[in-house]
Structures are given as C-alpha cells and as structure tokens.
Amino acid sequence: NIEIKVDFPFRVTDLEHAIINLQSNAPILLLGRSGTGKTTCCLYRLWSRFLWYWTKAKEADAPLLPRGNIYKEQRNQENEEEHLEEVEDVLIEEENVPLDRQISGGSQEGATAAPDIENEAEEIDDANGQKYDHLHQVFITKNAVLCNEVQKNFRELMHACDLAKNHLEAENQNLPNRFQDLNDYQFPLFVTSRQLLLMLDASIDEPYFFDRTEDGSLKVDIQGWTDGDGPLSILPLLQEDSDEESDSDDDDEEEGLEDDQDNLNQDRQNRKRVPPRREMTYELFAETIWPHMNKGIGKKYHPSLVWTEIMSFIKGSYEALSKPTGYLEKEEYFYLGRKRAPNFSGEREHIYTLFKRYEHARKQKFLFDETDLVRNVYQRVCKQHDMNWNPNDMFLTGDTAQGIMRGISFRFSDLKSLFFYASHSLQAMGKTSGVAIPKQVYQLTHNYRSHAGILSLASSILDVMVEFFPESFDRLNKDQGLFHGPQPVFDLALLLRGNKRKTSHIEFGAHQAILVVNDAARENVPEELQCGLILTIYEAKGLEFDDILLYNFFKDSQASKEWRVVTDFLERLCNSVKTGTESLVTVSTEILQQKDRPRALTFDPNQHKVLNSELKHLYTAVTRARVNVWIFDEDMDKRAPMFEYFKARHLVKAISSDDVQNCPSC
Numbered sequence: 001n002i003e004i005k006v007d008f009p010f011r012v013t014d015l016e017h018a019i020i021n022l023q024s025n026a027p028i029l030l031l032g033r034s035g036t037g038k039t040t041c042c043l044y045r046l047w048s049r050f051l052w053y054w055t056k057a058k059e060a061d062a063p064l065l066p067r068g069n070i071y072k073e074q075r076n077q078e079n080e081e082e083h084l085e086e087v088e089d090v091l092i093e094e095e096n097v098p099l100d101r102q103i104s105g106g107s108q109e110g111a112t113a114a115p116d117i118e119n120e121a122e123e124i125d126d127a128n129g130q131k132y133d134h135l136h137q138v139f140i141t142k143n144a145v146l147c148n149e150v151q152k153n154f155r156e157l158m159h160a161c162d163l164a165k166n167h168l169e170a171e172n173q174n175l176p177n178r179f180q181d182l183n184d185y186q187f188p189l190f191v192t193s194r195q196l197l198l199m200l201d202a203s204i205d206e207p208y209f210f211d212r213t214e215d216g217s218l219k220v221d222i223q224g225w226t227d228g229d230g231p232l233s234i235l236p237l238l239q240e241d242s243d244e245e246s247d248s249d250d251d252d253e254e255e256g257l258e259d260d261q262d263n264l265n266q267d268r269q270n271r272k273r274v275p276p277r278r279e280m281t282y283e284l285f286a287e288t289i290w291p292h293m294n295k296g297i298g299k300k301y302h303p304s305l306v307w308t309e310i311m312s313f314i315k316g317s318y319e320a321l322s323k324p325t326g327y328l329e330k331e332e333y334f335y336l337g338r339k340r341a342p343n344f345s346g347e348r349e350h351i352y353t354l355f356k357r358y359e360h361a362r363k364q365k366f367l368f369d370e371t372d373l374v375r376n377v378y379q380r381v382c383k384q385h386d387m388n389w390n391p392n393d394m395f396l397t398g399d400t401a402q403g404i405m406r407g408i409s410f411r412f413s414d415l416k417s418l419f420f421y422a423s424h425s426l427q428a429m430g431k432t433s434g435v436a437i438p439k440q441v442y443q444l445t446h447n448y449r450s451h452a453g454i455l456s457l458a459s460s461i462l463d464v465m466v467e468f469f470p471e472s473f474d475r476l477n478k479d480q481g482l483f484h485g486p487q488p489v490f491d492l493a494l495l496l497r498g499n500k501r502k503t504s505h506i507e508f509g510a511h512q513a514i515l516v517v518n519d520a521a522r523e524n525v526p527e528e529l530q531c532g533l534i535l536t537i538y539e540a541k542g543l544e545f546d547d548i549l550l551y552n553f554f555k556d557s558q559a560s561k562e563w564r565v566v567t568d569f570l571e572r573l574c575n576s577v578k579t580g581t582e583s584l585v586t587v588s589t590e591i592l593q594q595k596d597r598p599r600a601l602t603f604d605p606n607q608h609k610v611l612n613s614e615l616k617h618l619y620t621a622v623t624r625a626r627v628n629v630w631i632f633d634e635d636m637d638k639r640a641p642m643f644e645y646f647k648a649r650h651l652v653k654a655i656s657s658d659d660v661q662n663c664p665s666c
Contacts, residue, residue, distance in 0.1 A: 009157075012040065019442060020044045026436035027419060030397040031412045031474055034458070034623035035449025038397040039542060043150055045395055046137055046188055047157050053135040054163045063132040137188040142405065144192050145535070146542030151190035177216035178203040194225055197373055204380040209373050210277065224279050280367040282307050282406035285358070293357045297350040304406065304558075305609035309351045310358060312409035313337055315371040318418055322425070326375045327355070391422070392436045400473035401462060402541060402620045406613060411474050412441050445477050449544050449626055451485025457629065457651045461619045463585070464645075467569050468603055469612040487653045488622065488629035490643060511546040515621050517556035525551060537621045547628040550621050554642065555635035562611045564601035566641040570648055571600055591648045598640040618642075 012020065019041045022028060032038045057064050139154075141147050155171060158164035170185040179199055182189070191199070201209045202216035211219040218226060280289075282304070290303040313336055314320065315327045323329075328336065330352050337348050362369065400411050416438055423435040447455055459478055466475070514534045516522050522534050529551070535543075554563070574589040591597075622629050631652075633639040646652040 012044065013037070013446070015444065015446075016041055016044075019444075020048060022442075024392075024438075026392055026438045027394040027396060027415075029412055029415055029438050029441040030395070030444065031399065031441050031476065032397070032444030033399055033447065033476060034402060034620070035447045035544065036444035037446075037448060038399070038444060039146075039150065041444075042139070042395060042397055043153055046139060046154065049135065049137065050188065051161070051163065057134060058163060063134045065133050065135060067131045067133060134184040135187065136184070138196075139188055139190045140193055140196055141542070142193050143538065143541050145539045147190050147192050149543060154188065154190070175199075177212075177218075181216075197370075197377060198225065200377045200381070201373070204377065204384065209368075209376045222277060222279070224281065278365075278367050280362055280369040284367075289358060289361045292361065293354055297347075297353065300350065301354070301606050302609045304613060305606060306351060306354050306358075307406060308409050308609065309337075309348075310355050311369070311371060311406075314352070314355050315369070315375075318421055320371075321375055321378050326372065327359075391419075391434070401465070401616060402623075403473065403616055409472060411471075413474060416441075441474075443476060450623060451483050451627070453485045453487045453651075454622060454625055454629055457488050457646065458619055458623050460646065460649055460651055461615055461622070464566055464569060465612070465615050465619075468565065468605075468608070469615075472612050473616075486628060487651065488631060488646075489653050489655060490631035490633075490646070512548070513540060513543075513545045513624065514549045514551050515540055515553075515624065516551050517553060517617070521552060521556040537617050540624050541620055544624055544626055546626050547630070548621070548625040549630045549632065552633055552635070553618060553621065553631070554633045554639040557614050557617075557638060559608075559610050559614045560638060561601060562608045562614075563638055563641040564598055565603040565608055565611065566645050567598045568600040568602060570641075570645045574648070586649065588648045588650065591644060598637070598644060 016037050019028075019030060030038060030041060053064070139147070139150055141150070155168075158167055158171075166185045170183065173186060175186070175189075175191075175195075176182060177199065180203060198210075198218075202212055210222060213219055285307055286303045290306075293306075294303075310316070313328070314333050317328065317336060319332065319336060320326065320328050330349070333352055334348050396412075396415065398412070403410060419435055419437045423437060450458070465473065512532065514525060514529055514532050515537050516525065516534060518536055522536065525534055529549075532549075540548075557563075570587070571592065573585055573587050574592055577587055577589055622631075643652075643654075647654065
C-alpha cells in the first residue's frame with residue numbers, strides 16, 4: 001500500500017476526491033455534464049498514480065508492476081450467472097462514491113490503458129520469471145486541442161516535482177511511430193484517438209493498414225489524420241492564453257516547438273509521395289455518395305440517419321468487429337437495432353439496402369472509413385500471443401450530450417454491455433476471462449464553470465433533445481449551478497453590422513473566444529473580429545472561457561427547415577400551459593400571438609435526424625462560457641425557431657435597435 005499525500009493546485013470537492021482515489025477492480029465509468037469536473041478528476045487521477053508509483057520506484061530503483069494478463073485463472077461465480085439481457089437493461093444509478101474507499105498500490109489506471117506491446121522500456125524478471133514494468137499511463141481523447149491542454153497542465157505539475165526530472169528531460173522528444181520505441185519517461189502518453197490508431201497500426205505485425213517505411217512512419221500524409229490533427233499543430237491557438245509563464249519559459253518552449261516542427265517538416269519531406277488512401281467522412285458521404293443513393297427508398301431518410309446506423313451499428317458496433325466481412329448481416333442488424341434503439345421508426349430493411357449501396361460506392365472509389373481501420377487493427381491485435389495488459393485499468397469519462405461526432409450513437413449505459421460482451425467472447429473462445437464488468441456509472445452533478453443563467457439556457461436545449469431524441473444521450477439530473485449570472489444575449493447583428501464602433505476592431509481578450517461551426521465559417525468571420533481567438537465548436541470541446549461569442553451558428557448549420565420542429569415543440573408547451581396541464585417549464589404564451597412567427601413543422605425522425613447533432617453542437621458551444629454568452633446570427637429564418645423558443649422561456653436578453661441607440665459605447 002502506498003500512503004502519500006498528494007497536493008493539488010486547488011481544493012477538490014469530497015466527491016471529486018473520492019473519484020480520484022477510487023479503488024476498483026473493474027473499469028471506472030464517470031458521467032457528467034459540462035463543467036462538472038470530469039477532466040479534473042481524470043487529470044488528478046493520472047497525477048496521483050504518477051506520484052505514488054514513482055516515489056516507490058525511486059526507492060526500489062527498479063520497476064514494480066508485474067505484467068498482467070488479459071486472462072485470469074478464476075472467475076467470480078456471480079459473474080458466471082449473469083445474462084447479457086440483464087446487463088443491457090441496467091439503468092444508470094445515481095450514487096455517491098463512498099468516501100472511505102481508498103486506492104492501494106499497484107494500480108495502473110489512467111484515462112485509458114493501452115496495451116504494452118513488447119515495449120523496449122525497462123523490464124526486470126524475478127526468480128520465478130515474472131516480468132516487471134514501470135507505470136505506463138495513456139490519456140486518450142478525440143479532441144486534439146483538449147489533448148494538448150491536459151498535457152500542458154500535467155507538465156506544469158511535473159515542473160514542480162523533483163521526481164519528474166527524467167520525465168522533464170524527455171518531454172520535448174518527438175513521439176516515435178511505434179509503442180515499442182517509447183521509453184518509460186515518455187509516459188504518461190497524451191494522444192488523440194487517431195494518433196493512437198496510427199501508432200497501433202505501426203506497432204502490430206504486418207500487413208499495415210497504411211503504407212509505411214521501415215521505421216513505421218507513413219509513406220504519405222493521410223488527409224484528416226496527419227495534416228494538422230496532432231496536438232503540436234494546435235499549440236499556437238492557445239499559447240496567448242498562458243500569461244502566467246515567465247519569458248524564459250516561453251523562450252525555451254518556443255525553441256522546443258521550433259525543433260519539433262523542423263523535425264516534422266523534415267520527416268514529411270523524406271516521405272515518398274504515393275497515391276494516398278482517402279477517408280470517407282460524413283461530409284464526403286453527404287456531398288458525393290448520398291446524391292446517388294437518394295433515389296427510391298433513399299428519399300425517405302436524411303443522410304445523417306443512414307450514416308449513424310452504418311457507423312454505430314452495421315459497421316461500428318463491437319459485434320461487427322469480429323465478423324469476417326466487417327459488418328453485421330441483415331438479421332443481426334435487425335436484432336441489434338431492436339434491442340438498442342427500440343423506438344427507431346424507420347424500416348431497417350431499407351437502411352440495410354442503403355448500406356450495401358454505400359459499401360459498393362466506397363470500394364469503387366477506393367475509400368476507407370474509420371471503422372475499416374479499427375477493425376483491421378483489432379483483428380491484428382487479436383492475433384498477438386503476448387497481450388500483456390489489464391483491460392480493467394481504464395477510467396472512462398465524458399458527456400454524451402456533447403457527442404458531436406457525426407454518426408455516433410453512444411451512451412455510457414452501453415459500455416456495461418461492451419465489457420460483458422468482451423468477457424463472454426473470451427469464454428466462448430475457450431479462455432477464462434479477466435474482463436470485469438462495471439457495476440455502476442458514477443455521476444458528477446454540480447457545475448463549477450457556468451452560472452445559473454447559462455445553465456438554464458443549456459438545460460432548455462437538453463429539453464428539446466429529450467423531446468425528439470431521448471435515446472441519443474444519457475439522462476442525468478439537472479445541473480446545479482453554484483451562483484447567478486447575466487442572461488445570455490442574442491441578436492447582436494445591430495452591434496456588428498450597420499453600426500460601426502468607434503474602434504476598427506472589437507476587442508477580445510485571452511479568456512474570450514469566438515466559436516464557429518467549421519473551418520469554412522472561420523474564414524467568413526468579419527475583419528473586426530479577426531483579432532480574437534476563433535475556434536470551431538469541435539476544437540473548443542472540453543475547454544472553457546470567460547466569454548464566448550457564438551457566430552453564425554444557425555446560418556452555417558447543416559439543419560435548415562428541421563429547426564422548425566422546435567416551433568412545434570414550443571406551441572405544445574404553450575398549449576399545455578393554457579390547458580392547465582402540470583408543467584415544470586415556465587413559458588410565455590403571448591409569443592404565439594406575434595406576427596411573422598416561424599411556421600411549425602411536425603417532427604419526422606427519419607428526415608430530421610440531423611437536428612440531433614446540431615442540438616449537441618449548440619449545447620456544447622454555450623456551455624464553454626463561465627460568464628457571458630453572446631449569440632449572433634445573420635440567417636433570420638434558420639435562427640427564428642430557437643430564438644423564439646429561448647425568448648418564450650425568458651432565458652435570453654435580446655438587443656434591440658433602441659438598446660443600440662441608448663448605448664454610448666456603440
């Protein structure tokens with residue numbers, strides 16, 4: 001047992017402290033809305049284990065962790081009797097973490113645990129032939145900006161710790177292409193999920209998915225994977241935010257970054273240019289493939305619905321991974337869909353026919369999608385005979401209400417069935433499983449980022465999602481804000497257009513950000529705002545700022561007429577108030593009497609699926625702010641349904657022409 005007091009830069013709550021120090025023999029699942037401390041718990045859990053392990057490793061002057069095995073000799077009898085359907089139906093439990101559960105030594109838990117594939121780092125055998133390794137933690141996230149920010153915070157902790165001397169010397173080293181080439185002091189590893197897949201592809205025995213050189217590097221850049229997708233490429237975006245570091249630290253960091261960039265550029269120049277493999281993304285699917293599929297039965301569905309069914313079920317489910325074809329057969333898809341999405345109103349036979357057309361078009365154009373790479377890596381990993389890692393040493397956290405990746409239909413409640421499936425799959429292969437099944441999903445419910453004004457607006461967006469897409473995210477208790485604050489402001493067109501400010505630029509500080517939908521929208525931000533930090537919503541995910549300006553979200557949204565279903569929802573809310581139906585929502589019915597209102601549209605789950613992703617983007621955007629949310633949009637028609645909805649619920653403050661005239665600074 002390791003008993004070392006770990007100090008953090010600020011005091012964490014009792015609940016956070018319990019989760020950071022939670023001892024578990026199964027993977028830990030933590031769910032919470034934006035600003036509730038998920039990333040904090042993850043970061044400090046990494047740091048606590050880092051300190052605890054290296055304190056003892058320095059004393060012993062040797063690796064201390066015995067190599068695990070994916071299989072174990074005995075299983076708990078209760079787990080043997082569990083049935084898959086029972087696990088699938090378990091509801092997320094709202095429980096406080098018991099504060100008396102303390103961590104003990106020997107745990108290798110981090111954000112997620114990657115396999116130690118014959119790592120060339122230090123290892124020692126004892127008299128019985130048992131191999132020992134140093135602690136190897138890996139933090140994995142989808143977002144490169146968030147990955148960089150967490151890594152930066154961890155390095156700041158290391159700079160104040162004498163134990164991390166060797167790690168600090170290795171922090172500016174370029175990551176190798178393969179896990180085998182990592183050394184002990186390059187851990188913890190901070191990578192995006194795409195970087196992880198690329199490293200796994202290079203680390204496992206051939207044939208590789210991508211063409212590679214002898215050292216495992218790619219022969220050619222892969223669009224969307226190696227062109228600006230890594231943490232190094234987005235460092236300049238947030239460097240100006242760091243106003244607490246000394247000039248000497250900045251100089252050293254800039255020199256290190258310049259060296260890293262020079263090495264990367266030289267590496268790219270040395271690559272032999274060969275015809276690259278191109279990825280099938282949702283944008284490519286919707287723009288080039290779907291128009292040829294959108295005939296006959298295809299007219300009944302929106303491309304986002306078909307894409308989600310393919311990426312989350314037919315090809316993207318864990319059941320599809322082990323299939324020789326890489327996808328579910330028709331009957332398997334029908335069964336899986338009925339179990340996980342029983343309220344799906346479309347005809348799955350139509351969806352499967354459209355999937356077959358998709359596969360034909362993808363192969364004709366020599367394209368791959370991410371599920372193809374995942375399946376290729378997975379099947380090659382399964383052929384490895386020395387998988388020395390513990391699948392139970394994982395800490396998984398997130399918020400499915402912020403799941404803004406196109407085509408992802410995922411809930412934390414599904415993870416329980418994933419581990420159950422993995423456990424029973426090993427048993428079906430004649431092996432005794434060492435995969436433990438999480439018994440619950442822990443929850444964080446107190447929001448420490450945003451005030452009640454912002455949280456009320458965010459909660460109203462979740463209400464729309466509950467109404468139209470209840471199965472698309474995990475349901476939690478309403479966020480509890482700790483303090484009041486100003487209402488979000490919208491309709492800033494009068495401030496940004498037609499009323500010139502006294503200065504040529506609108507000033508945005510280091511703790512403010514302008515959020516846009518995509519890279520194309522970034523280019524259309526007016527010159528007056530170009531001096532500010534401009535991020536896409538995807539890049540801003542996981543970050544926080546004092547103030548955010550959401551710029552032309554509705555204008556650049558992939559949804560158009562679909563927004564009008566919100567008007568239908570609002571009218572039903574107003575009618576329930578008029579008829580005296582019990583409701584917890586305060587809404588102004590007078591708004592229905594106004595002229596030039598948006599026309600209501602009846603919700604069609606087959607045609608309006610794209611709205612699910614758009615609502616998650618909107619929720620993610622407004623919850624980046626600590627103090628102020630400003631919403632500006634030029635598209636009067638597309639913005640009208642949500643603006644009317646917000647006004648009817650008294651959640652926002654609108655800026656009128658009179659307000660502008662009476663404002664001395666405008």
